[in-house]
Amino acid sequence: MQVCDTLEDAQRHAVGELLQAAHQADGVAAVSEQVVLAVAADSSGPHLLATRGGELAGYAHLSAASAEEANPMAELAVHPRHRRRGVGTALALDLLDRAGESLRVWAHGNLPAAQALARQLQLTSRRELWQMRVDLAGAELPAVRLPEGVRLRTYVPERDDAEVLRVNNAAFSWHPEQGGWGPADLAARRAEPWFDPNGFFLAVDADDRVLGFHWTKVHPAEGDEPALGEVYVVGVDPAAQGGGLGRSLTIAGLEHLRSRGLSTVLLYVEADNAAAVHTYTKLGFSQFHVDVAYGR
Structure with a gap:
């Protein structure tokens, strides 16, 4: 696990490829527009990078609490080639350790894998955003x-x-x-x-x-x-x-x-x-x- 306040060009490219692969596999974007812009502009970290065998296996982004949002917010994605190997769990536990019990973690599309991870970590739904x-x-x-x-x-x-x-x-x-x-x-x-x-x-x-x-x-x-x-x-x-x-x-x-x-x-x-x-x-x-x- 590597934590970066700023991303190098190679890391930014690898994150982009991971997010694209996750989107294609799941049929829904893994992270929000805010995170995509943060990656592209190399701003608003920290960025968490999980690697396996020299390849980027998972990515997470953490936003601190602010005047608009009382809770720190996180989003994460795991490359399809590295799923069901504990990468998502490792990222989520690292985020909880860093941000504390008030952390909120987005699950875009609320897919079965995200629901299973939430149950494993004893997390419950705190906010819902509908796509209509x-x-x-x-x-x-x-x-x-x-x-x-x-x-x-x-x-x-x-x-x-x-x-x-x-x-x-x-x-x-x-x-x-x-x-x-x-x-x-x-x-x-x-x-x-x-x-x-x-x-x-x-x-x-x-x-x-x-x-x-x-x-x-x-x-x-x-x-x-x-x-x-x-x-x-x-x-x-x-x-x-x-x-x-x-x-x-x-x-x-x-x-x-x-x-x-x-x-x-x-x-x-x-x-x-x-x-x-x-x-x-x-x-x-x-x-x-x-x-x-x-x-x-």
């Missing part, structure tokens, strides 16, 4: 109805950053991953291959002040899997909530994704966010899979 999906080909979307004096336009990189961050951090002040964003968080996502400002919609008032936004994302086709659209982030200024603006922004983004020829759209929502789950269910979304944060 809708088939746009068969969906009848309601018309976009904006409040009087509100219009939609697309995001202008850098010029709109301050307003987008203001709304995002106000709307998600409670959220462990989405709250507390800074300019670097936007810049990192703008640098991603999928970024498209034409799919980033802003609801603005007569003074061009941002009231809310819907940032869409397109996942390219991989192998036999078709391209997917995503409701990446929908955020509404708390002062503008309650008038259906979030619903209208969501519909506008879905119409855009459908115009791109995408039939399936996904989103992530906290299982206990009843209002959001209700809104998305009314638009035709249903649960596809569950990510679970396990802890003691």
Whole structure:
């Protein structure tokens, strides 16, 4: 086991290959976007590397507790060639030793192997994140109805950053991953291959002040899997909530994704966010899979 605050180029490449292999084997990403960005930017460690026979067998990432998240959070993946040999258990025990009893460990897709590891370590579900999906080909979307004096336009990189961050951090002040964003968080996502400002919609008032936004994302086709659209982030200024603006922004983004020829759209929502789950269910979304944060 090796622990690194920073990754060398060869280590970063090996981690990327491991995560890709795990994704292909499981049909679900092994770690979140935040961890992928941390690996790519060589930031936000520590990184735990487990090797067997000179090959990277397992990887884990640990995020310390913060103002947004009271619990340290961890994510881990084991290369398919090295599974059922104790690598995942070794990584999890190391994480628990480092972070303590308040640690939460994400299991994306909550696969049987993750459930078995949780039982072995006497961990229980502490938080659920749902992935929901809708088939746009068969969906009848309601018309976009904006409040009087509100219009939609697309995001202008850098010029709109301050307003987008203001709304995002106000709307998600409670959220462990989405709250507390800074300019670097936007810049990192703008640098991603999928970024498209034409799919980033802003609801603005007569003074061009941002009231809310819907940032869409397109996942390219991989192998036999078709391209997917995503409701990446929908955020509404708390002062503008309650008038259906979030619903209208969501519909506008879905119409855009459908115009791109995408039939399936996904989103992530906290299982206990009843209002959001209700809104998305009314638009035709249903649960596809569950990510679970396990802890003691």
